[in-house]
Amino acid sequence: MQISENKVVTIDYTLKDDTGNVLDSSQGGPGLAYLHGASNIIPGLENALAGKAEGDSLNVSVQPEEAYGQRDxxxxxxxxxxxxxxxxxxxxxxxxxxxxxxxxxxxxxxxxxxxxxxxxGNHPLAGQNLHFDVTITEVRDATQEELDHGHVHGPEGHDHG
Ligand SMILES: [Zn+2]
Missing domain, CATH: 2.40.10.330 (Thrombin, subunit H)
Incomplete structure (x- = not known):
């Protein structure tokens, strides 16, 4: 299944800065699940994942304008x-x-x-180029409830308690 609007996508990722420092990683966790097309993740990463499929790996470099903006x-x-x-x-x-x-x-x-x-009040990652190593571990259709809420439910997603 390919990634497009209204799919729930789970990724493993490592995020590095320009010098190769690891800023964040999903390693050791369940991965990051997001609803594609709902602006749950930064635009530069979401755009790069469109059209990719389960099992694909990619390297994505994102400029501040497509991530957390320039410092102000x-x-x-x-x-x-x-x-x-x-x-x-x-x-x-x-x-x-x-x-x-x-x-x-x-x-x-x-x-x-x-x-x-x-x-x-600048985002800690404002003004930085972000480099993601991403592996797509799951792509599925979103449920109607997830579409209504604009976010993912379930183990890796949001829980209403
Ligand atoms: Zn919800």
């Missing part, structure tokens, strides 16, 4: 220390936050000063 210095802000009250803040620590539009956002603590905490 306006995303670096100083916020009051009391926003982190009750948390032991450390430089380099990452937190999940929400934008005012309700989009999930990863923020990274850059510096801690007397008058505030400097945070960076």
């Amino acid at each position: 210095d306006s995303m670096i802000q100083t916020v009051p220390n009391d926003m982190f009250e009750g948390t032991e803040v450390q430089v380099g620590a990452q937190y999940q936050a929400m934008t005012p539009e309700g989009q999930p956002l990863t923020i990274t603590v850059m510096d801690i000063k007397d008058d505030g905490v400097v945070i960076d």
